[in-house]
Amino acid sequence: MRDVNCVGIVMGFDFGTKHIGVAIGQKLTCTAQPLTVLQSQSGVPNWKRIRDIYNTWKPMIFVVGLPLKIDGSEQPITILAKIFAIQLKELFPVPVKMHDERFSTSEARLNYFKYYHDDLCARSNIKINAIAAGVILKSWLNKS
Incomplete structure (x- = not known):
C-alpha cells in the first residue's frame, strides 16, 4: 500500500x-470535499472520532478555520x-495551520444544494459545517 502522505492529503476543520x-x-x-460533521459535547471535540479520521486519511497537515468578524477582529469563538x-498540534504529529474563514458558511450555504442532491453526500449525512x-x-x- 502506498503512503498517502506522498500525494499531499490535507484535512480541514470548521470548528464550532x-x-x-x-x-x-x-x-x-488543490481540491477539497466535505467529509463529515462531528458532534461536540459541551464544546469538547470528539477526539476519538478525530483520531479515527486521522488514522484513516493520514493527512500531512491540518487546517483550522479562524472565525473572525467581518472587520478582521476576534470574537469569542476565535479563542x-x-x-x-x-490541541490538534499537541495530539497529532502534523503541522496545524489556521486560515481565515470569513464568509465560508455563507459560501457553504450557497453550495449546500449541490451537495444535498448528491446521493453519496446525502447518505453520508454531510451538513453545512x-x-x-x-x-x-x-x-x-x-493560497498555499
Whole structure:
C-alpha cells in the first residue's frame, strides 16, 4: 500500500462548540470535499472520532478555520478555535495551520444544494459545517 502522505492529503476543520465540520483535500490537485460533521459535547471535540479520521486519511497537515468578524477582529469563538488548533498540534504529529474563514458558511450555504442532491453526500449525512470545512480548506489550498 502506498503512503498517502506522498500525494499531499490535507484535512480541514470548521470548528464550532456543537458541531465540527471536517473536509479532506489534496495539495496536488488543490481540491477539497466535505467529509463529515462531528458532534461536540459541551464544546469538547470528539477526539476519538478525530483520531479515527486521522488514522484513516493520514493527512500531512491540518487546517483550522479562524472565525473572525467581518472587520478582521476576534470574537469569542476565535479563542476556542485557536485552543482547538493547539490541541490538534499537541495530539497529532502534523503541522496545524489556521486560515481565515470569513464568509465560508455563507459560501457553504450557497453550495449546500449541490451537495444535498448528491446521493453519496446525502447518505453520508454531510451538513453545512462539513461543506464550510471544504470551503476553508479549498481557500487555504489556493493560497498555499
